[in-house]
Amino acid sequence: MSPLLEIEDLRVSFRTEDGVVGAVDGVSLSVDRDRTLGIVGESGSGKSVTGLTVMGLTRGRSTTISGSVRFDGRELTTASDAELRTVRGNDIAMIFQDPLSSLHPFYTVGRQLTEAVRAHRDVGQGEAHDRAVELMRLVGIPEPEQRMRAYPHEFSGGMRQRAMIAMALVNDPRLLIADEPTTALDVTVQAQILELIGELQKRLGMAVIIVTHDLGVVAEIADDVAVMYAGRIVEQAPKEGLFGAPRHPYTWGLLGSIPRLTAPRDEALVPIAGRPPSLIHPPSGCRFHPRCPYVRPHHTRIDPQLEPTGDPDHDVACLLPDPVRRALWAKLAAGATPQEARATEDEMMGPPTETETETQAGRP
Amino acid sequence: MTRYVIRRLLWVVVLLFLVSALTFVIFFVLPSTDPAALRAGKTRDPEVINAIREQLGLNKPKIEQFWIYLKGIVLHFDFGHSYLNNLNVRDEILSRLPATISLSLGALVIWLFVGISVGIISAVRRRSLMDRAAMGTTLVMISAPVYWLGLVSLLLFSQGIGVIPIFPGSGSYTPLSEDPWKWFTSLILPWLVLSAAFAAIYARILRANMIETLSEDYIRTARAKGLSERRIVLGHALRSAITPIVTLAGLDLGVLLGGAILTETVFNIPGVGRLSYDAIIHGDLPTVQGTVLFGAFFIVILNLVVDIAYAYLDPRVRYT
Numbered sequence: 001m002s003p004l005l006e007i008e009d010l011r012v013s014f015r016t017e018d019g020v021v022g023a024v025d026g027v028s029l030s031v032d033r034d035r036t037l038g039i040v041g042e043s044g045s046g047k048s049v050t051g052l053t054v055m056g057l058t059r060g061r062s063t064t065i066s067g068s069v070r071f072d073g074r075e076l077t078t079a080s081d082a083e084l085r086t087v088r089g090n091d092i093a094m095i096f097q098d099p100l101s102s103l104h105p106f107y108t109v110g111r112q113l114t115e116a117v118r119a120h121r122d123v124g125q126g127e128a129h130d131r132a133v134e135l136m137r138l139v140g141i142p143e144p145e146q147r148m149r150a151y152p153h154e155f156s157g158g159m160r161q162r163a164m165i166a167m168a169l170v171n172d173p174r175l176l177i178a179d180e181p182t183t184a185l186d187v188t189v190q191a192q193i194l195e196l197i198g199e200l201q202k203r204l205g206m207a208v209i210i211v212t213h214d215l216g217v218v219a220e221i222a223d224d225v226a227v228m229y230a231g232r233i234v235e236q237a238p239k240e241g242l243f244g245a246p247r248h249p250y251t252w253g254l255l256g257s258i259p260r261l262t263a264p265r266d267e268a269l270v271p272i273a274g275r276p277p278s279l280i281h282p283p284s285g286c287r288f289h290p291r292c293p294y295v296r297p298h299h300t301r302i303d304p305q306l307e308p309t310g311d312p313d314h315d316v317a318c319l320l321p322d323p324v325r326r327a328l329w330a331k332l333a334a335g336a337t338p339q340e341a342r343a344t345e346d347e348m349m350g351p352p353t354e355t356e357t358e359t360q361a362g363r364p
Numbered sequence: 365m366t367r368y369v370i371r372r373l374l375w376v377v378v379l380l381f382l383v384s385a386l387t388f389v390i391f392f393v394l395p396s397t398d399p400a401a402l403r404a405g406k407t408r409d410p411e412v413i414n415a416i417r418e419q420l421g422l423n424k425p426k427i428e429q430f431w432i433y434l435k436g437i438v439l440h441f442d443f444g445h446s447y448l449n450n451l452n453v454r455d456e457i458l459s460r461l462p463a464t465i466s467l468s469l470g471a472l473v474i475w476l477f478v479g480i481s482v483g484i485i486s487a488v489r490r491r492s493l494m495d496r497a498a499m500g501t502t503l504v505m506i507s508a509p510v511y512w513l514g515l516v517s518l519l520l521f522s523q524g525i526g527v528i529p530i531f532p533g534s535g536s537y538t539p540l541s542e543d544p545w546k547w548f549t550s551l552i553l554p555w556l557v558l559s560a561a562f563a564a565i566y567a568r569i570l571r572a573n574m575i576e577t578l579s580e581d582y583i584r585t586a587r588a589k590g591l592s593e594r595r596i597v598l599g600h601a602l603r604s605a606i607t608p609i610v611t612l613a614g615l616d617l618g619v620l621l622g623g624a625i626l627t628e629t630v631f632n633i634p635g636v637g638r639l640s641y642d643a644i645i646h647g648d649l650p651t652v653q654g655t656v657l658f659g660a661f662f663i664v665i666l667n668l669v670v671d672i673a674y675a676y677l678d679p680r681v682r683y684t
């Protein structure tokens with residue numbers, strides 16, 4: 001059986017006054033029933049755009065979309081707006097980062113939920129109301145009957161996100177796309193919301209895509225992980241593979257920049273140097289090369305492709321030879337700094353050439 | 365809410381007192397004519413004028429005159445008599461109010477309808493030919509002075525002098541109670557002229573509001589729910605974007621009810637605006653005072669109405 005959602009070579013670009021922004025550049029992904037996929041990356045990596053494009057929410061006059069998004073065998077990129085509308089909020093639902101700004105401030109939560117029901121089901125107000133209350137109860141909102149009449153600003157942040165989830169699930173979607181669902185919430189509430197999503201996923205048998213910049217969220221809830229950088233997937237693996245044996249220097253950077261409870265207290269967090277690249281003029285060769293501590297001269301010219309690492313379902317787009325990457329990660333995992341690890345690389349591959357020194361001098 | 369309204373109403377009284385005091389002061393600090401001479405008409409006889417001065421109480425100290433005036437308003441709802449023709453100012457204003465209300469409300473309906481429709485379409489079809497044409501037209505409408513637009517419309521369309529004489533001309537106003545059809549036709553041109561600039565301003569404001577609202581997160585949510593574009597625009601976006609329009613409409617209506625001076629003058633409509641225009645020209649203090657107070661009253665009351673309406677339009681607003 002083919003996967004529930006299959007994205008193939010998706011490209012999304014926006015025409016802006018400054019030039020064409022290639023937000024998503026050749027992304028291929030698939031999500032199966034009962035699975036949770038985490039898409040991780042910095043702001044501007046194209047992770048949110050990927051999620052929105054599945055729903056057709058990036059369509060517009062200045063947007064160019066190519067490639068394919070197949071949901072249960074149906075092609076969505078070429079579907080008409082009317083066709084897409086029957087999928088949105090019905091087969092595929094979405095929740096967003098900030099539940100306060102994502103709910104209409106002038107309408108009661110109940111009205112917004114019943115509206116979602118009636119957008120796809122030919123039912124009366126009473127039936128839609130009952131369904132909405134049922135979902136409010138399911139997501140753990142106390143006294144759902146009364147809360148139906150409240151406005152979004154009368155809810156707490158966590159309850160608002162629960163209401164958003166209730167609204168998304170009201171039509172039994174088969175796929176839920178959660179775009180940074182916990183980013184705007186308090187840390188304590190974050191865990192509850194993640195737990196709720198995980199629980200509902202199991203209970204309802206949905207597929208879930210969770211888009212986040214936070215590897216902690218992924219570790220909590222995802223089965224598979226795709227790491228995005230500058231519009232592309234640079235590493236893709238089952239969660240255990242990604243956290244156990246990450247293969248891409250960018251993933252190492254992400255892992256190095258989260259605090260660990262088990263680490264000594266004076267251990268410094270290692271931020272990834274530099275900034276996310278411009279998507280109007282992306283870097284040549286490997287897009288991560290201007291920020292990569294392990295860059296080699298030819299990396300600025302050759303564009304790496306996503307290739308199998310040998311581990312099951314684990315792909316990476318990196319030009320470093322696999323043995324070198326393994327050695328580097330071993331060093332980093334043992335607590336070495338990127339500079340120290342770099343010495344190992346030079347040992348294995350020979351010292352950098354003159355051209356390489358130039359490249360390094362030009363790095364931020 | 366009730367306490368809020370009571371507090372606001374008390375402020376209305378304070379404000380109206382200040383307005384009348386201010387008009388009084390302005391009138392006497394910058395005296396234009398001798399009211400007694402005005403009342404005497406063609407006579408230049410100093411004795412007659414003195415007698416009138418005595419009769420109108422103009423010899424008394426200014427502060428006492430103001431006190432008598434205020435007492436009249438508070439105790440008898442009496443605004444005094446015109447220096448010009450001795451008519452009762454209150455009755456004069458009330459008799460002219462229907463014309464002003466007809467003009468203002470009719471124009472309000474037109475400009476809200478046109479402004480809101482154009483605003484929505486322009487926002488949804490942003491940068492289209494239609495949008496550009498509409499926004500260009502609104503610029504012209506805003507820039508054209510009402511008296512000029514009024515005269516041009518008379519020259520073009522009024523019976524008697526118009527190139528295409530399809531509407532009754534200046535001075536054709538007929539009260540609604542006399543002849544509804546004549547009332548309607550005589551007001552078509554004034555309505556259009558008065559509403560032109562308002563419609564243009566409202567269209568531009570609503571367009572800007574709609575464009576901003578359409579990029580809000582909750583509009584994205586509405587799309588993600590699978591709602592139709594029509595529902596998204598009219599049900600979700602317009603609901604938020606129209607709130608400032610309601611405020612504006614209330615305030616503008618308040619101003620107009622105090623007298624649409626230019627439009628009433630150009631079309632010779634016997635409304636409150638026309639009355640205050642004549643009173644100002646002739647230095648007729650009681651009438652000026654009366655029309656100013658009425659105008660201020662409408663503005664302050666509609667301000668209050670708008671603020672109360674806001675609590676219903678935006679559930680986040682709560683008054684205490």
